[in-house]
Amino acid sequence: MERLEFIKLMGTGTLLACAGCGLVSCGSDSDPVPANLDLNLDLTLAENAALQNVGGSLSRDGLIIARLSTTSFTALGRACTHQGTPVNFRPNQGDFFCSAHGSIFSTTGSVVQGPATQPLRQYRAELSGNILRVTT
Ligand code: FES
Structure with missing residues (x-):
């Protein structure tokens, strides 16, 4: 050769x-969020340790889940509605930021700053004991 x-x-x-x-x-x-989402996260497991403290977040199954207080969580579709880049939780600002073009979303998924014009979908997130259940 x-x-x-x-x-x-x-x-x-x-x-x-x-x-x-x-x-x-x-x-x-x-990854798209499953149509019939029913996710149970045991917060005592190491893989979910990021959600043990207020301000922590983790990504899973197309979602980003953040702990907002000792008792409240938010779960949003992670793909930015502008062009699909995954958003990240910013605990100090209390919002979700897309680094691709700067869109910002509230903890309920509404657009705070564009270029995105559509909200992130919010899913139900309920804590029962040590189990956080996320559903459509
Ligand atoms: S892909 Fe998120 S702002 Fe453009």
Whole structure:
């Protein structure tokens, strides 16, 4: 195999591998929320530890869930309604921020600042003992 041929072949392989990584990453961040959502999170488990303290948040099943006080939570669809970038909870500001173009959403999902014009969908989040149940 000629050196130039080898470099071309390796370049194509690397490009395809990188494209695959990008697709996987993008897909997992913007997975749609299941239609009949019924999620039970045991807050004593390490995987849910982020929700043990006020201001904590975690992402799961296309949702972002944040603890607003000792007794209240909010659960929103995580994909920004502008172009789908996952939003993040900002506990100090008490809102959800999309870093792609700067949209800001309230804790109920309403638009505080565009360019997004549509709210994030809010789901029911109820705490019973150590179990947080999130439903449609
Ligand atoms: S994708 Fe969120 S503001 Fe554009």
